[in-house]
Structures are given as C-alpha cells and as structure tokens.
Amino acid sequence: MELAIEIKNMSFSYGRQTILQEVNAGFGARRFSVLLGTNGSGKSTLFKSITGILSGYKGEVHVKGRLISQLTYKERARQIGFLPQFYQTVFPFTVEDILLTGRAAFSGFSPTGEDRALAEQVLAELGLEALRKKHFPQLSGGEQQMVMIGRLLMQDPEIIILDEPTNHLDVYYQHFLMSKLKAFVAEGRTVIAIMHNPTLAYQFADDFFFMLNNTVVPAVSTDMPELDMLKAVYNTSFLNIRHDGLKIVLPVGAGGS
Numbered sequence: 001m002e003l004a005i006e007i008k009n010m011s012f013s014y015g016r017q018t019i020l021q022e023v024n025a026g027f028g029a030r031r032f033s034v035l036l037g038t039n040g041s042g043k044s045t046l047f048k049s050i051t052g053i054l055s056g057y058k059g060e061v062h063v064k065g066r067l068i069s070q071l072t073y074k075e076r077a078r079q080i081g082f083l084p085q086f087y088q089t090v091f092p093f094t095v096e097d098i099l100l101t102g103r104a105a106f107s108g109f110s111p112t113g114e115d116r117a118l119a120e121q122v123l124a125e126l127g128l129e130a131l132r133k134k135h136f137p138q139l140s141g142g143e144q145q146m147v148m149i150g151r152l153l154m155q156d157p158e159i160i161i162l163d164e165p166t167n168h169l170d171v172y173y174q175h176f177l178m179s180k181l182k183a184f185v186a187e188g189r190t191v192i193a194i195m196h197n198p199t200l201a202y203q204f205a206d207d208f209f210f211m212l213n214n215t216v217v218p219a220v221s222t223d224m225p226e227l228d229m230l231k232a233v234y235n236t237s238f239l240n241i242r243h244d245g246l247k248i249v250l251p252v253g254a255g256g257s
C-alpha cells in the first residue's frame with residue numbers, strides 16, 4: 001500500500017517520562033485512518049511530532065517517501081494540514097480573516113482574489129455563511145471547530161491530520177464532519193485523525209490504529225472491529241452490531257467479558 005506518512009523508530013520523552021517508544025507505523029495514502037487510545041497515552045504527542053510542532057524526537061517521519069525535514073515550508077504546507085486539539089486566539093479576527101490565514105503559507109498576509117473566492121466556497125461548503133463577519137473568539141466551541149476545519153480546506157493539503165476533530169460538535173455536526181472527511185478521501189486526500197469515539201470512528205474510517213504501551217499498533221483486520229483490542233486499550237467491553245452495512249461498536253462498560 002502506498003503510504004502518505006511513515007514513522008520509523010520514533011521515540012519521544014518529556015524529561016524522564018517516556019511517551020513514545022520505538023514507534024513504527026504507516027498511514028496509507030487516500031485512506032481515512034483513525035488512531036484510538038486512552039487519555040494521556042501519547043496520541044497528541046505523536047501527531048505534534050509528525051507535524052513538526054514538537055521537535056526533539058528520535059527517529060524519522062517520511063511524507064510520501066520523503067524525509068519531512070527535507071521539505072520546504074511551502075511543500076510541507078501543500079502536503080500536510082493539521083488541526084490541533086487546542087487553539088486560541090484572543091484577537092477579534094472575523095471568521096473570514098481566520099479562513100484567509102489558511103492561505104498564509106502561499107500568499108503571506110496579502111490574500112489574493114482567488115483566496116477570497118475560495119473562502120466563499122469553503123463558507124458555503126461547510127454551511128458557515130452566517131458566521132462570516134462574526135468574531136472568532138465569540139463563537140461557540142463547535143462553531144470554532146468548524147471554522148478551523150474550513151481553515152484547513154483553505155490550505156488545501158493532500159494530507160489532513162486532525163486531533164479530535166469532533167470535539168465540541170453536536171451529533172449532527174459530528175456526522176456531517178465525518179462524512180466530509182470520508183468525501184475528502186474519495187476525492188484523493190488522506191485523512192488521519194485521533195478520535196475518542198470508537199462508535200463514530202468505525203462507521204466512517206477505513207483503517208484503525210491503537211496507542212498502547214507507548215507505541216502504535218495497527219488493527220490486523222479491516223473488515224471486523226477488533227473487540228479484544230478495544231478492550232485491551234480502554235479496559236471496557238464492546239459489542240459489535242451490524243446495521244444497514246454500518247460497523248457499529250458499542251461500549252458496554254468497564255470490566256465485563
């Protein structure tokens with residue numbers, strides 16, 4: 001399988017606390033991959049290392065076969081877009097302004113006519129037209145999340161990496177966003193997301209990875225949810241339900257069989 005991102009022998013520590021230990025993992029090109037794992041298991045640390053927000057890891061990250069450190073700033077922006085778990089701006093930028101900053105790697109701080117046309121398109125695609133002139137810090141958590149997804153679309157990267165993208169979203173928008181991510185993959189992009197909701201993840205994603213014991217373990221089967229693995233990761237039992245072709249895994253409680 002062609003890989004969009006390949007991690008080789010990655011290790012990372014905060015001081016004496018080892019977070020990542022010899023991680024080897026490959027995320028397929030034009031696939032929707034999800035990384036599942038418990039709080040504090042190192043998922044964000046892994047994604048921040050992949051996307052260059054954290055340096056100081058040992059090992060290598062390859063983007064479509066090229067060492068990431070050899071990509072220029074623009075090449076990197078063309079390849080990878082990242083939605084972090086937390087973002088904050090206290091400046092009263094409007095939604096439109098925030099979207100236009102998604103083009104900063106290409107147009108600097110002088111958006112072109114094309115950038116503005118793209119912003120219109122993105123506002124329409126995500127149903128955010130009514131928020132255009134609103135100030136970002138005054139939006140609800142879910143509205144801010146959708147605007148940040150829009151900012152990623154403005155950047156137009158081939159590989160979209162998201163840390164808990166459905167955070168703050170209501171049920172409608174959770175499904176809306178997951179459908180969009182699936183559609184991006186159908187258009188030829190690669191999506192790699194950390195998620196905290198296996199039930200939602202299994203309904204939409206193609207490939208599954210688990211953060212366990214400081215490393216990344218790929219799912220063996222793409223057809224059947226691995227209930228034993230889910231139990232090992234979350235110390236929670238899951239049921240597997242098939243409905244209308246959907247794979248549904250349902251957590252049914254701690255311990256149990």
Ligand SMILES: Nc1ncnc2c1ncn2[C@@H]1O[C@H](COP(=O)(O)OP(=O)(O)OP(=O)(O)O)[C@@H](O)[C@H]1O
Nearest residue numbers: 014019037038039040041042043044045046085211
């Ligand atoms: N800047 C930091 N300095 C020191 N330790 C940190 C720092 N950031 C994270 N950690 C620790 O590293 C470990 C992994 O954190 P990380 O954010 O990668 O976990 P996560 O799997 O993304 O968790 P969550 O699901 O809760 O977001 C945690 O024990 C956390 O306390």
